[in-house]
Amino acid sequence: NAGVTQTPKFRVLKTGQSMTLLCAQDMNHEYMYWYRQDPGMGLRLIHYSVGEGTTAKGEVPDGYNVSRLKKQNFLLGLESAAPSQTSVYFCASAREGSYNEQFFGPGTRLTVL
Amino acid sequence: AQKVTQAQTEISVVEKEDVTLDCVYETRDTTYYLFWYKQPPSGELVFLIRRNSFDEQNEISGRYSWNFQKSTSSFNFTITASQVVDSAVYFCALSVWGGSQGNLIFGKGTKLSVKP
Numbered sequence: 001n002a003g004v005t006q007t008p009k010f011r012v013l014k015t016g017q018s019m020t021l022l023c024a025q026d027m028n029h030e031y032m033y034w035y036r037q038d039p040g041m042g043l044r045l046i047h048y049s050v051g052e053g054t055t056a057k058g059e060v061p062d063g064y065n066v067s068r069l070k071k072q073n074f075l076l077g078l079e080s081a082a083p084s085q086t087s088v089y090f091c092a093s094a095r096e097g098s099y100n101e102q103f104f105g106p107g108t109r110l111t112v113l
Numbered sequence: 114a115q116k117v118t119q120a121q122t123e124i125s126v127v128e129k130e131d132v133t134l135d136c137v138y139e140t141r142d143t144t145y146y147l148f149w150y151k152q153p154p155s156g157e158l159v160f161l162i163r164r165n166s167f168d169e170q171n172e173i174s175g176r177y178s179w180n181f182q183k184s185t186s187s188f189n190f191t192i193t194a195s196q197v198v199d200s201a202v203y204f205c206a207l208s209v210w211g212g213s214q215g216n217l218i219f220g221k222g223t224k225l226s227v228k229p
Contacts, residue, residue: 033216041221106156
């Protein structure tokens, strides 16, 4: 099992450009999450999904959109990137239930110039 | 509202010293879960432990131990006889039953440096 994978690992964007980050999991997990990690801030939830076709906003959703068309994939989109979105993005998945551990992907380091 | 506080931003110890990482949480819910994750320099997040609010037993796993005290809302993590490989950022996190479908609320992390 590959677990949780993220594509790409690194990306540099110019302000105003758009891009999509892909998260894939092969553990048949219902729940998937996107977090961002900024220096000294810990991880903060951007959006999450409790199943195929469903998405919901987290703590810091502005400037991002997500889609969960297939159970195994969770896409994070930036329509018009801003320097404030420079961060490390982590995807995670978990079995149904808030008591279950989340399995994290390796992260995507995004720089917006 | 829920909150996790890790007051120690950075800790530096010499190999073989014991070190305790503090975690204080806030929640009004009676059912919740506490987690510790490790983030080594390579960047990935590694799950270490989960504890539910009804289980206050301390846990030991090798050199790692956890002390959960509801009376002080704390879930502290101790590494005994630290090693260089323990150098990492450690995150404490909280999940509330029924809240945001398992969303983890993270503390800001404690960076541990273990010097040889």
